[in-house]
Amino acid sequence: xxxxxxxxxxxxxxxxxxxxxxxxxxxxxxxxxxxxxxxxxxxxxxxxxxxxxxxxxxxxxxxxxxxxxxxxxxxxxxxxxxxxxxxxxxxxxxxxxxxxxxxxxxxxxxxxxxxxxxxxxxxxxxxxxxxxxxxxxxxxxxxxxxxxxxxxxxxxxxxxxxxxxxxxxxxxxxxxxxxxxxxxxxxxxxxxxxxxxxxxxxxxxxxxxxxxxxx
Numbered sequence: 001x002x003x004x005x006x007x008x009x010x011x012x013x014x015x016x017x018x019x020x021x022x023x024x025x026x027x028x029x030x031x032x033x034x035x036x037x038x039x040x041x042x043x044x045x046x047x048x049x050x051x052x053x054x055x056x057x058x059x060x061x062x063x064x065x066x067x068x069x070x071x072x073x074x075x076x077x078x079x080x081x082x083x084x085x086x087x088x089x090x091x092x093x094x095x096x097x098x099x100x101x102x103x104x105x106x107x108x109x110x111x112x113x114x115x116x117x118x119x120x121x122x123x124x125x126x127x128x129x130x131x132x133x134x135x136x137x138x139x140x141x142x143x144x145x146x147x148x149x150x151x152x153x154x155x156x157x158x159x160x161x162x163x164x165x166x167x168x169x170x171x172x173x174x175x176x177x178x179x180x181x182x183x184x185x186x187x188x189x190x191x192x193x194x195x196x197x198x199x200x201x202x203x204x205x206x207x208x209x210x211x212x213x214x215x
Contacts, residue, residue, distance in 0.1 A: 001173035002030050003181075009034040010173070023062055038070045043188060045180035047171045048076040049198040050105075050113045050130060056197035067192035074195045075180050075188050080105070080115035080130050082171045085179040087152045088119050100127065100145050104155035110135050112155040113200055116145060123182055132200045 002009040011030045013022060031038070046063045049056045067074050084101045091099075098118050105113040112135055116127040133141070135155065142149065189195055 001177055002034050002036065003177050004034060004036055004040075007034070008174075008177070012173075023058070027062075027066075041070060041072055043075055043180070044072050045075040045077060045176055046195075047079050047082060047176050048196070049079050050107070050132075050200040051079055051171075053197075053199075056199075060195060060197050064192040064195050067195065073185075073188040073190050074192055075183060076195055076198070077176055077179055077183075078115070078130055078198055079171050080113060081117070081124065081126070082175050082179050083152055084115070084117045084124055085182075086175045087150060088117075088124055089178060091119070091150060097148075100149045102142065102145055102149055102151055102153075104138060104151070104153040106153075106155045107132060112138060112153075114138075114141065119150070130198060130200050 001011075009030055011026045011033075013026060044063055044066055046059055048060070063074055066072065080103045083103050083105070087101055098120055101117045101119055101124070103113075103115050103117075107113050111132050113130065114128070114133045115130045117124040118127055138155065142151075
């Protein structure tokens with residue numbers, strides 16, 4: 001997606017596992033359609049994850065290449081914050097007071113990606129950082145946040161709160177841009193080398209291999 005003032009230009013294609021073969025061509029088509037010169041661009045924003053390992057690596061590579069080529073700053077956004085901001089945009093008019101937004105997205109095996117935010121009239125305030133948790137502690141996390149909580153993500157089917165939850169877990173380009181325009185330049189990265197995927201690991205479960213003395 002390319003946003004210029006009040007205009008927005010989209011290009012979307014289902015390429016299965018061939019993203020890396022098509023994405024640069026689609027970007028070129030988008031620039032031609034919008035008739036915007038690369039020198040007129042001000043910022044590159046992208047969904048840095050957490051999410052698919054391969055998808056994040058492809059996204060980071062493309063963003064770094066564009067940033068180097070056109071000398072553009074980068075804004076790396078958390079997928080969890082993008083989802084929370086999407087919910088805030090749709091629910092904010094009906095929220096009479098600050099509300100906790102809890103995001104829980106299914107990860108591999110028995111883990112979930114987790115983050116929580118507080119909705120405010122002007123946007124979101126982060127409560128907890130992006131983290132990887134085991135699913136069996138999900139209910140306890142919800143109880144700790146209290147009853148006034150907006151649930152978002154696709155990991156709620158394992159709890160009794162699933163009927164209250166919004167199951168959206170896919171980040172769209174429009175959602176990324178909607179959050180990007182709320183960020184000031186202090187969040188922009190001037191060096192594309194620091195534009196890295198948001199890998200969220202649960203280091204508690206990691207076990208180092210024992211080191212045996214040589215005989």
